[in-house]
Amino acid sequence: MGxxxxxxxxxxxxxxxxxxxPPLLLGAGLLGCRGPAPRDVSVFYRYEPxxxxxxxxxxxxxxxxxxxxxxxxxxxRVLWPxxxxxxxxxxxxxxxxxxxxxxxxxxxxxxxxYDLAIYPFVWYGTSADEGSYLAxxxxxxxxxxxxxxxxxxxxxxxxxxxxxxxxxxSTHILFPxxxxxxxxxxxxxxxxxxxxxxEKVDRDGRPVYERSFAxxxxxxxxxxALNSSRPSETLFIFPFYGRIDxxxxxxxxxxxxxxxxxxxxxxxxxxxxLFWPIGVISRxxxxxxxxxxxxxxxxxRHVAIGSEGGYESYESRFFLFPIVRLEEQDSDIRSxxxxxxxxxxxxxxxxxxxxxxxxxxxKVWPLVRYxxxxxxxxxxxxxxxxWFEDPEGFERIFDPLFRVYYHEAxxxxxxxxxxxxxxxxxxxxxxxxxxxxxxxxxxxxxKDESYFRLGILFGLFQYYERGxxxxxxxxxxxxxxxxxxxxxxx
Numbered sequence: 156m157g158x159x160x161x162x163x164x165x166x167x168x169x170x171x172x173x174x175x176x177p178p179l180l181l182g183a184g185l186l187g188c189r190g191p192a193p194r195d196v197s198v199f200y201r202y203e204p205x206x207x208x209x210x211x212x213x214x215x216x217x218x219x220x221x222x223x224x225x226x227x228x229x230x231x232r233v234l235w236p237x238x239x240x241x242x243x244x245x246x247x248x249x250x251x252x253x254x255x256x257x258x259x260x261x262x263x264x265x266x267x268x269y270d271l272a273i274y275p276f277v278w279y280g281t282s283a284d285e286g287s288y289l290a291x292x293x294x295x296x297x298x299x300x301x302x303x304x305x306x307x308x309x310x311x312x313x314x315x316x317x318x319x320x321x322x323x324x325s326t327h328i329l330f331p332x333x334x335x336x337x338x339x340x341x342x343x344x345x346x347x348x349x350x351x352x353x354e355k356v357d358r359d360g361r362p363v364y365e366r367s368f369a370x371x372x373x374x375x376x377x378x379x380a381l382n383s384s385r386p387s388e389t390l391f392i393f394p395f396y397g398r399i400d401x402x403x404x405x406x407x408x409x410x411x412x413x414x415x416x417x418x419x420x421x422x423x424x425x426x427x428x429l430f431w432p433i434g435v436i437s438r439x440x441x442x443x444x445x446x447x448x449x450x451x452x453x454x455x456r457h458v459a460i461g462s463e464g465g466y467e468s469y470e471s472r473f474f475l476f477p478i479v480r481l482e483e484q485d486s487d488i489r490s491x492x493x494x495x496x497x498x499x500x501x502x503x504x505x506x507x508x509x510x511x512x513x514x515x516x517x518k519v520w521p522l523v524r525y526x527x528x529x530x531x532x533x534x535x536x537x538x539x540x541x542w543f544e545d546p547e548g549f550e551r552i553f554d555p556l557f558r559v560y561y562h563e564a565x566x567x568x569x570x571x572x573x574x575x576x577x578x579x580x581x582x583x584x585x586x587x588x589x590x591x592x593x594x595x596x597x598x599x600x601x602k603d604e605s606y607f608r609l610g611i612l613f614g615l616f617q618y619y620e621r622g623x624x625x626x627x628x629x630x631x632x633x634x635x636x637x638x639x640x641x642x643x644x645x
Contacts, residue, residue, distance in 0.1 A: 198214045198215045198555050198556055198558075198576055198577055199213065199214075199215050200212075200213060201213075201214065201555065201577075205223075207223050207224070207225045207226065208221065208222040208223040208224055208225070208226075208228075209221075209222055210551065212551055212552055212555070214552060214553070214554075214555035214556050215556070216233070216234070217232075217233075217234050217235050217552055217553070218231070218232055218233045218234065218235065218238075218552065219231070219232045219235070219548065219551060219552050220232075226243070227242075227243065227244050228241075228242070228243045228244075229241070229242045229243075230242075232548065232552065233251075235548070235549070235552050235553075236252070236549075237251060237252050238250070238251045238252075239251075245260065245261035246258075246259070246260045246261070247259045247260075252274075253274050254273065254274055255272070255273055255274070256270075256271075256272045256274070257269075257270070257271050257272075258270045258271075262283070264283065266282070266283035267281070267282070267283075268280075268281075268282040268283070269281050269282070270300075275292055276291060276292050277290075277291055277292075278290040278291075278292070278296070278298055278301075280299065280300070282299075282300075285299040285300060285305075285306075286299070288306075290307075290309060292309070292312060293309075293311055293312045294310075294311065295308075295309055295310040295311065295312075296308075296309060297309075302318075303320065304318045304319065304320050305319050305320050305321060306318065306319045307319075312330065313327070313329060313330035313331075314328070314329060315327070315328060316330055320339075321339060322338040322339030322340075323336065323338050323339040323341050324336065324337055324338045324339075331347055332346065332347045333345070333346055333347070334347075334351075336353065340355050340356045340357060340358070340363070341353070341354070341355050342354050342355075343366075345368075347371065348368075348370060348371040348372075349369070349370060350367075350368070350369050350370075351366075351367060351368050351371070352365075352366070352367045353365075353366045353367075354366075357382050359382075361381070361382040362378075362381045362382065363379075363380070363381055363382050364377065364378060364379045364380070364381060365377065365378045365381075366378075366379075372393050373392065373393045374391070374392055374393070375389070375390075375391045375393075376388075376389065376390045376391075377389040380401075384402075385401050385402055385403070386401065386402075387399060387400065387401040387404075388400050391408070393411065394410060394411040394412075395409070395410060396408065396409060397411065403419055403420055403421040403422075404417065404418065404419045404420075405417070405418055405420075406418075411431075412428075412430065412431040412432075413429070413430055413431075414428070414429060415427075415428040415431065416428075419439070422439055422440055423439070423440070424437070424438070424439030424440065424442070425437065425438060425439070426438075426444070432446075432448050433447065433448050434446065434447055434448075435448075435452075441456060441457050441458055442454075442455060442456040442457070443455050448476060449473075449475060449476040449477075450474070450475060450476075451472075451473070451474055452471075452472065452473045452476065453470075453471070453472050454469070454470065454471045454472075455468075455469070455470045456468065456469045456470075457469075460486075460487075464487060465486070465487050466485075466486060466487055467484075467485075467486045468483075468484070468485045468486070469482075469483070469484050469485075470482070470483045471483070477495070477497055478495075478496065478497050479495065479496050479497075480493075480494070480495045480497075481493070481494050481495075482494075487508065488507075488508055488509060489505065489506065489507055489508060490505070490506045490508070491503070491504070491505050491506075492504045498520060498542075499519060499520060500517070500518070500519055500520070501516075501517065501518040501520065501542070502516070502517040502518075503515070503516045503517075504516075505529075507529065510529075512529045512530075513527075513529065514526075514527060514528050514529045515527045518539055518542075520539070520540070520542055521538055521539060521540040521542075521557075522537060522538060522539070523535070523536065523537050523538075523539065524536040524537075524539035530565075530566060531565070531566035532563065532564070532565045532566065533562075533563065533564045533565075534561070534562070534563050535560075535561065535562045535563075536554060536557075536558065536560070536561055537558075537559045537560040537561070538557040538558070538559050539554065539557065540553075540557055541553065541554070555576070555577055556576070557576075558573060558576050558577055559574065559575070559576065560573070560574050561573040561574075561577075567584075567585065568583075568584065568585045569582075569583065569584045569585075570582070570583040570584075571583075577593070578592065578593045579591070579592050579593075580593075580597075582599075585602070586601060586602055587599060587600065587601045587602060587606075588600060588602065593613065594612055594613050595611065595612070596609065596610060596611050596612075597609075597610045597614070598610075605621065605622060606619075606620070606621055607619070607620040608620075614628075614631060615629070615630060615631070616628070616629055617629075617634075619634065623639045624637060624638070624639050625637070625638045625639055626638070
């Protein structure tokens with residue numbers, strides 16, 4: 156077997172290398188040898204091979220490294236969630252929140268799109284389509300592609316700001332008090348909070364909307380969707396009276412938030428709100444809702460999609476919100492069930508109907524977590540302080556720091572047990588087995604007894620057997636001396 160390689164060349168900076176050097180050296184003592192090897196050392200270093208690469212985790216440093224060579228993907232997380240260094244194909248992203256972020260992309264034409272931010276003061280970028288920009292807050296400068304705008308110009312913000320989105324232009328003076336808009340069919344102004352009026356016309360010159368306010372938020376009136384078949388009119392005199400009318404829907408509000416009634420005469424559907432958000436009752440052809448917050452609530456919705464039996468449905472209940480909550484989402488493709496009895500119990504279940512697979516997770520917080528993955532892999536954790544389904548690798552980095560007990564069983568026959576924050580480890584695979592009690596000793600061997608290794612003090616001393624060959628290793632240096640085995644030509 157070849158020697159395992161540490162991902163030193165993939166680390167993004169000398170600073171990160173210094174941070175990770177102690178656990179890397181410790182891992183080198185265990186991995187720098189032939190044959191099977193323990194893949195982690197308690198909370199310091201964890202190595203997990205994948206079909207398309209590997210994951211390395213440094214829980215004590217809240218850091219990890221991932222390699223996927225087949226997908227040209229490399230990612231390092233440092234003091235997660237603050238530091239991220241990622242490269243995927245021709246795109247790189249580096250960030251260290253709340254101080255710094257950098258992104259570099261190469262488009263299909265080979266041009267570079269680059270953005271740099273040193274929060275919240277310096278913003279710089281360049282691209283083939285937008286050109287270059289630089290802003291130093293609060294003094295001034297230009298931003299491009301931020302906040303959904305093509306271009307933003309600022310000078311001593313909030314004293315002055317100008318934005319452009321295609322033909323639409325907006326000028327701010329003493330933001331947000333004075334504003335003027337023009338271009339792209341838009342026009343209007345505001346002197347907040349005294350008065351404001353905005354209008355828009357379409358390309359044919361037809362009015363789209365008219366929106367005004369006086370002494371905001373006390374008096375507002377609007378006319379919307381004027382160039383469509385469903386125009387609407389809105390009037391609100393806060394908090395005494397409000398109305399919204401369209402050809403099919405009507406809404407009346409009296410002494411907000413005490414009373415509001417809405418109806419749709421076409422579907423049909425109606426809703427009554429009393430002392431919002433305490434009381435809500437609604438009924439319709441495809442949905443219903445009853446809530447007496449925070450004591451009880453029930454919501455149901457079912458929508459048909461297409462003409463081939465597709466659908467989406469949603470149903471939820473709560474009791475003494477947010478303590479007890481139940482949710483069910485169902486469609487012709489996937490169904491999801493979530494249950495919470497806070498702060499003690501969580502349960503999630505996902506069924507993937509097309510693939511015939513499912514995943515299941517429950518947690519008695521913060522004591523126990525059980526998780527069955529789509530591929531049949533099962534995990535049990537004691538302790539488990541995270542309170543959410545993990546979208547970003549938090550479990551991989553943080554869980555080992557709280558791992559009093561851990562068990563994992565895979566469909567390929569691999570079985571892993573850990574205890575005492577990873578100091579005790581017992582690993583079984585179809586080809587090999589290993590046992591460790593760090594830092595005192597570890598033992599690993601192949602099932603056919605062709606290989607055996609004993610290590611003491613994180614591998615400071617190691618003893619090997621390979622067939623009739625025996626060797627020793629000291630201080631993580633190359634193996635020496637070696638006994639038996641005969642000559643290669645014999």
